[in-house]
Amino acid sequence: MRTRFETVSLPLDVPFEIARGTTETAENVVVEIEHGGETGYGAAAPARRYGETAATVEAVLPELLAEVEAVGDPHARRTIGARMATVARANPAAKAAVDIALWDLAGKLLSEPVYRLLGCSAGGNEPPTSFTIGLDETETMVERAREAVESGYPVLKLKLGTDRDVETVSAVRETAPDATIRVDANEAWAPKEAVGKCHELDEYDVEFVEQPVAADDPDGLGYVYERSPLPIAADESCRTAADVPAIADRCDIANLKLMKTGGLTPAVELIDAARAHGLAVMCGCMIETNVSIAAAANLLPLLDYADLDGSLLLESDPYTGVPVSSGRFDLRRVDRGTGARPP
Incomplete structure (x- = not known):
C-alpha cells in the first residue's frame, strides 16, 4: 500500500x-x-x-x-x-x-x-440536505435564503446568535413560506435565553433548534430540552458514540460529523448508539471538499436528517462527488467507492 x-x-x-x-x-x-x-x-x-x-x-x-x-x-x-x-x-x-x-x-x-458495504440500499428517497445561510445582516440572509430556494433547496438552516434572531427567522419565513427551516445557535445562547427564543421561533414553523447552549453545559442543554416547544439537536455536545448516553435524555437529535467522530467507521458506531437510546440522527459537516462530503452522503440511508452542504458553499471544488439536485444526493449514481472523483 x-x-x-x-x-x-x-x-x-x-x-x-x-x-x-x-x-x-x-x-x-x-x-x-x-x-x-x-x-x-x-x-x-x-x-x-x-x-x-x-x-x-x-x-x-x-x-x-x-x-x-x-x-x-x-x-x-x-x-x-x-x-x-x-x-x-x-x-x-x-x-x-x-x-x-x-x-x-x-x-x-x-x-x-x-453504502452497499454499510448494508444499505439507495431508493432515491434519502433525506435532503439543508442549505446553510451564515450569520449576516437580516437583509443579506433573506436574499441568500431566497436564492437557495429558487435554486431548488427545500431545507434551509439559518445560523443564529445575535439580538436579531427572531427578526431574521420571521423575515426568511415571509420570503420562503414553503421551505423547511432549521436554526443553529452554535452554543451562542444561555439556557433561559434559549427557552425564550425557542418559544418565539415556534411561531415560524421551525423544524428544530441545533446546539442552543454551550457544549460543556449538559444541565443547560437538558433545561432547554425539557422546556422547548421545538425539538433540540445536539452537535458540539456530541462528538463520538461515547457521548451519546450523556445527551440521550437532553435532546431529540444527535448530530454527527465525520470530522468529529474520526470517519465513517466510528460514525456508524455513533448512529447505532443513538438509535439504541431512542434518538433521531443527523449527519452534518464542516466546510469540506466533495471527497469527504461524498463519504458522508453514503450514510444517508441510515439518517433522519442531513446537513451536507459543505462543498456547496465553496466557490469551486477540484473534486466531484455524489450528484445532488434540489438538495437530494443521488446515491444510485455511485457505482463504487464513495463516489468522489479527483480532478
Missing part, C-alpha cells in the same frame, strides 16, 4: 459566519491510499473548535499512514483504527481522512458503492 497527502485551499463562494467567527477560505487535507491498482480518497476538514488545523493534520498524518502501510490491508479498517488510536488520542479529522480513503478504496476493490 502506498500513501500520500496534500493540503488544498478552497475559497468560499461568500464569507461564512457563525456565532464563533467568520471563514473565507477552508483548508482541507486530501489523503490518497493506493492498493491493487486502485486509489482511495479521503479528506480532513479540521476545525479549531476541536483542536485541529491543517498544520496539525499534516503533522500527524505521516504516523497514521505508517500504520496503514504496516497493516497493508485496506479492508482491516478497525485494526487500522485501533492502531491509529495508539498514535494519536485525538485528531479526529486526520483519522477521518484515513478512514474515508480506506472505505473508498475498499469499495473500488470490491466494485461496490460504500
